[in-house]
Amino acid sequence: MTFRKYLVLASVTLCASIGDSLLSRGMKQVGGISVNHLSDVILAVLNPSVALGILLLLGFFASYMTALSWADLTYVLPATSLGYVLLTLIAKFYLHETVTTSRWMGVLLISGGVGFVTQGPALTRHPANPHLHEAGCEPAAAKDEP
Amino acid sequence: MKQAYTWSAIALIVLASTTGDILLSRAMKQVGDVGTLWRQSGLWRVLRRVLRNPNFLFGVLAMTTAFYSLLFGLSWGDVSLIAPASASLTFVTNAVAAKIFLHERVDHRRWMAAVLVAGGVVLLAA
Numbered sequence: 001m002t003f004r005k006y007l008v009l010a011s012v013t014l015c016a017s018i019g020d021s022l023l024s025r026g027m028k029q030v031g032g033i034s035v036n037h038l039s040d041v042i043l044a045v046l047n048p049s050v051a052l053g054i055l056l057l058l059g060f061f062a063s064y065m066t067a068l069s070w071a072d073l074t075y076v077l078p079a080t081s082l083g084y085v086l087l088t089l090i091a092k093f094y095l096h097e098t099v100t101t102s103r104w105m106g107v108l109l110i111s112g113g114v115g116f117v118t119q120g121p122a123l124t125r126h127p128a129n130p131h132l133h134e135a136g137c138e139p140a141a142a143k144d145e146p
Numbered sequence: 147m148k149q150a151y152t153w154s155a156i157a158l159i160v161l162a163s164t165t166g167d168i169l170l171s172r173a174m175k176q177v178g179d180v181g182t183l184w185r186q187s188g189l190w191r192v193l194r195r196v197l198r199n200p201n202f203l204f205g206v207l208a209m210t211t212a213f214y215s216l217l218f219g220l221s222w223g224d225v226s227l228i229a230p231a232s233a234s235l236t237f238v239t240n241a242v243a244a245k246i247f248l249h250e251r252v253d254h255r256r257w258m259a260a261v262l263v264a265g266g267v268v269l270l271a272a
Contacts, residue, residue, distance in 0.1 A: 004181065065196065066181070068174035072250045073167055074241050078259035081237075084270055106269030113262030116255045124251040 001122055005070065009079050011063040017083035019056030021090065026050035071122040078117040081110050148222060155219030159232040162212035164239045168247050169205030175248075176201065230271030234264035 026049030030040070044050050067076045085107050091097040177183070177195045184192050196202055219228045241260040244250040 065170065065174055068171045069177055069180040073171040073244045073248060074250050074252050074256045074260065077167070077237060077240055078256070078263045081263045081266075084267060088270065100272075102269050102272045106266040106272070109262045109266030109269060111266075113259040113266065116262065117259035120253065120255045121251075124249070 005067075005122070008063050008067050009076070012060060012067055012076070012080040013083045013086065015056045015060035015063060016080070017086045017090075019053045019060055021087065022049045022053035022056060024053075026053055072124055075117055075120070075122045078113050082114055084110055152219065152223030152228065155215055155222060156228055156232050156235070158215040159212050159219060159228070160235045160239055162208050162215055163232070163236050164243050166205045166208035166212055167236075167240055168243050169201045169208060171244070171248060173199040173201035173205055226271055230268050234267040237261075237264040237267070 026047045027044065029049060030044045030047050045054065064076070064080075067080075071079075088099055088103055088107050092099045173196070174180070176199060177192070180192055183195070216228070216232070219232075237260045241252050241256060245252040250256075
């Protein structure tokens with residue numbers, strides 16, 4: 001794993017959690033949308049928070065796809081779950097919400113899970129699987145990437 | 147009856163998002179390392195390879211199904227049950243599906259990570 005790859009994983013985490021927060025804040029500013037006025041959903045994009053949230057979620061999708069191009073799904077998903085922890089910290093220190101003991105336990109469990117998975121290899125090598133070695137993939141020499 | 151609808155929605159969300167993740171992961175492994183490909187052939191070629199991959203298109207379709215299942219689920223049940231239940235179950239089903247369909251080496255570290263994160267998500271929503 002190179003520094004650039006860790007940056008991509010950080011980008012998945014940050015874009016998803018900040019994008020979700022911005023969308024949530026923007027949609028609360030826009031207010032309730034009635035089924036009879038579905039066109040209001042399109043106008044909601046004009047809200048700066050919603051627009052920035054959508055941009056960040058596009059950034060999340062691009063970095064998630066990039067991470068999946070060189071790492072296993074079972075590595076990327078737990079490694080990027082720190083977003084849940086980040087949201088809890090934002091809720092506690094920025095929004096001044098009360099974070100219960102069980103939520104702090106949840107933060108501990110997720111951090112433990114991220115610690116476990118990032119200690120291991122990021123990619124399983126499949127020497128016999130042609131799908132993995134079509135254009136652009138490295139040769140199937142090593143067993144696992146450290 | 148409402149309980150049955152809620153859990154059906156959760157099952158559909160988990161199934162659709164696991165299918166989506168598996169298909170997207172397979173698509174990107176077929177495309178190859180995006181960074182290397184970008185340096186060699188440029189961004190346009192990378193985008194074309196990704197967008198023309200059938201697994202990518204079906205993966206996006208499955209993810210869209212998961213999103214709409216979540217919306218329908220939220221109209222029947224509580225967000226405090228549906229969101230954490232589907233998110234945490236998806237971590238575990240992804241580990242099982244990645245082992246079966248992508249032949250990933252899911253060792254004890256990855257099982258522990260999936261279970262710890264799933265448990266953590268449930269506690270965060272408690």
